[in-house]
Amino acid sequence: MLMQSSCSSSIIIDNNEYLYFSGTSYYSLHSNEEMKQASTRAINTFGLGSAVSRATYGNTPLLYNLEKEISGFFESECSVYLPSGYLSNLAGMGALLRIYKYEIIFIDEGSHYSVFDGAKAMGVDVVKFNHCDAEDLEKKLSRTGKRSLIATDGVFPLFGEVSPLNKYNKFLDKYNTLLWVDDAHGVGVLGDTGKGSLEHHNVKHKKAFFGATLSKAFGGYGGFITGDYSFIENIKNGDVVKGTNSMPSSVMASSLKGLEILRLNPKMRFKLRDNAIYLKQKLNEIGISTVDNNMPIVAWQLDNEKLMVRIQTNLFNKGIAIQFLKYSGSNGGALRVVTFSNHSKEQIGKLITTLESELITESCLL
Secondary structure, eight states, X not given: OOBOSOSSSEEEETTEEEEEOOSSOTTOGGGOHHHHHHHHHHHHHHOSOOOSBTTTTOOOHHHHHHHHHHHHHTTOSEEEEXXXXXXXXXXXXXXXXXXXXXXXXXXXXXXXXXXXXXXXXXXXXXXXXXXXXXXXXXXXXXHOOSOEEEEEXXXXXXXXXXXXXXXXXXXXXXXXXXXEEEOTTTTTTSSTTSOOHHHHXXXXXXXXXXXXXXXXXXXXXXXXXXXXXXXXXXXXXXXXXXXXXXXXXXXXXXXXXXXXXXXXXXXXXXXXXXXXXXXXXXXXXXXXXXXXXXXXXXXXXXXXXXXXXXXXXXXXXXXXXXXXXXXXXXXXXXXXXXXXXXXXHHHHHXXXXXXHHHHHHTTOOO
8 A cells, every 4th residue: 555645635545546534744734835845945955964963063054943943933942853753752751860860750551652662761660650640640659759750642642632731740849750741742733822732731840841743743754852951952962862863954944844834824723623623523423432622633442453444444445544553552453533734624524424324334333
């Protein structure tokens, strides 16, 4: 199966056109003409890349400007750009360990693989707490006498739940702990200005930190972390940054343009929110329960994997691409639908009508 077009509300797969309700290009910026032109200009000016880490000659005007744009978008003192969002957890938690010397990590059991990988790499005790359960977390925090770090996704990518960071925020002083958030799916989507899950919950604590990616809402690629100068300098002097090449010039240029587009066009976020609300309303009407928030993600489970795969396949055969995923917290897999800001009401309506027909055929409606 080959995707033969850029990512948008409709795509070409194996020479056929499909309505596309998969992936996480929330604003379809991966197909944006301005971003493609920015990539082309960067290649013509800087070539494909520096082929060296920033510890030597890998610093370029593109990298400097990208980190400046990230800092501006998130209103932070400083920022660092990383080769992938996956590495932001390793780099961020590593810097916090060097600075604050925490001895134990409490991690949401439903967190992304990269959060677990980052936590395990720290060489300290790692204890799971129940998914999005502030009471269970507090019980475990209250029983430890160790300096601790709370680690969690800001938005959980399968079902789209938003982590209750406002509740965790109360623990930072009470138990002298830190908070680390992987906000890959929250940035660019949540918050009054798109700054993500921390802004959504109005969390501004000096001991709350986050890392994220530019590969989803912003249409680019690579990870980033924001913070004060000393925190970011610690990351820049760490192995993750020193041991990896700077990113390709085309990727940095498109990421820079994506940040600029979302900063200057808040109506894109409003349209995405409206589509998310409309999608969830229509799914609820056909008996599919949805998480009550503005994330454009809906996932649900049926009796068995074969049934879910069959429904996904039948929709695909009718020109609609959704996902069946086995992911953190899925316990056997789930069907997943994602809407973008440029999906029309008619496109969402066709998804709902076709899906309802399949569910009726399979006698799956509640």
